[in-house]
Amino acid sequence: MDPESVESVDRVPHGSDDSVALDLSANCNPVVPGGARSAYDRAFEASRTYPRDDYPDFRAAAADYVGCDPESVVPTPGGLAAIRLAMGVTVSPGDTVLVPSPSFGEYAREVRLQGGVPAFVAQTDALDADPAGHALAVLCTPNNPTGDLPSPERLDAFHERCRAAGTPLLVDEAFLDFVARDSLAGREGVVVARSLTKVFGLPGLRAGFAVATGHLAARLRTAVPAWALGTPAAAVGTHCLRDERFVHETRERVVAERAHLRDGLEARGFDVHPSDAPYLLCDVGADPAPLLAALRERGIALRDATTFRGLDTHVRVAVKTREATDRLLRTLDEVDGVLD
Structure with missing residues (x-):
């Protein structure tokens, strides 16, 4: 920052x-998975000590959920924390970031907190924008607040253009859980931000994760705070992610x-x-x-x-x-x- x-x-x-x-x-x-409260209660005693900083159970459940390698999962206290983490390792003062509009207002805010400049593009035109020269490109799938979800083919094409331009792609999949659609998690040059807030109805739990590979993943793992996820959040999150x-x-x-x-x-x-x-x-x-x-x-x-x-x-x-x-x-x- x-x-x-x-x-x-x-x-x-x-x-x-x-x-x-x-x-x-x-x-x-408005509904939460059965057993979520019991999982929270069981985590109380374990909360008297520091959690394992590698969160093996949570990362394994998250990896199964989005279809990636557990080593690619970086636990965070909510999806927004994953977004901030991704921007923190890619955006420097003076950099520009492709940001769709209208979309989640925190994207532009986080860019500005890094000293960057949002380069707004109409949300309907975001996948046709040129990512070259930008420090990062941002997508929201489905978009908030419009609810638009681009086809897999259009997402793939934009991802390839980002790779060719050397521009990392941040994809906010906070609402993708509500759609039977594959995640972009595990793609080269992509950081996926996921939230457990929406689909599991637990906004106060503050549980989420980022997914990346290669150099991006290494930077995320280095930059994420120690013990980023509380023990109850990790336990309840693991339980929920397993409830297909x-x-x-x-x-x-x-x-x-x-x-x-x-x-x-x-x-x-x-x-x-x-x-x-x-x-x-x-x-x-x-x-x-x-x-x-x-x-x-x-x-x-x-x-x-x-x-x-x-x-x-x-x-x-x-x-x-x-x-x-x-x-x-x-x-x-x-x-x-x-x-x-």
């Missing part, structure tokens, strides 16, 4: 609001509930962006502040997506349970006309 840049960098707003009865602003699974049935059932449920949510929102006049993620980006056609306020008064929080670069009339709605969606749709009927 560049000390000279810290004071000029602001915090980034995020979803999640526990002050309301129904929080649809954060994209976390839970992930499969979650994917099936999200597909069904996303379609139900989409139908309801479109029937109420929302312009809904296509999505492969557990959320839908909606253009409400006006400043969404009155709608957000009216819903909040009734105990429901949506994500104000105007905080994303280039979005002025949008909200993002998380896919949760059928009951949550139906409550939102009934409430939208109650506040109909608030945007007129």
Whole structure:
């Protein structure tokens, strides 16, 4: 991190609001794997000593989960920590980094904290951008907040152009768990950032990992802080990563509930962006502040997506349970006309 840049960098707003009865602003699974609480409790006694810094069980589970060698896995306290670690070993003051827009605001923030300069490219054009001359290129698959997921062929082609240009590629796969799609983990010149927050519904656990090979992997292993993952996080993370049935059932449920949510929102006049993620980006056609306020008064929080670069009339709605969606749709009927 560049000390000279810290004071000029602001915090980034995020979803999640526990002050309301129904929080649809954060994209976390409303269900957690069975046995997760027991795994947490069992880790208490082991937490009285330092964890093994090589985290063999967690790394083995993570490697099986994404299909890579355990030696390529670097445990981190969440996906964002993996993103910071990747940027910390690739970006120097004055470097430029290809950053999609609109996308997760922390990418640009982390670039700036390293003293780098975000080179924004429209998210829809990111895979056609020239990576040459940049210290790093960033992708989010599926993209947050739009939910776009490029085809494997387009991802492969962009990866090859990054390799040819000598530009490392950082791929944030925080929401890829919700899709039956192979990870880019283990590819040459790629750092994959994974989070256990979303699909396993445990945002406060702070467990995730980076995956890289060769020189990049060596740099990540050198730079990662000692004991980067707490014992409970490693134990619960290992347990969750082994629960293939839970992930499969979650994917099936999200597909069904996303379609139900989409139908309801479109029937109420929302312009809904296509999505492969557990959320839908909606253009409400006006400043969404009155709608957000009216819903909040009734105990429901949506994500104000105007905080994303280039979005002025949008909200993002998380896919949760059928009951949550139906409550939102009934409430939208109650506040109909608030945007007129």
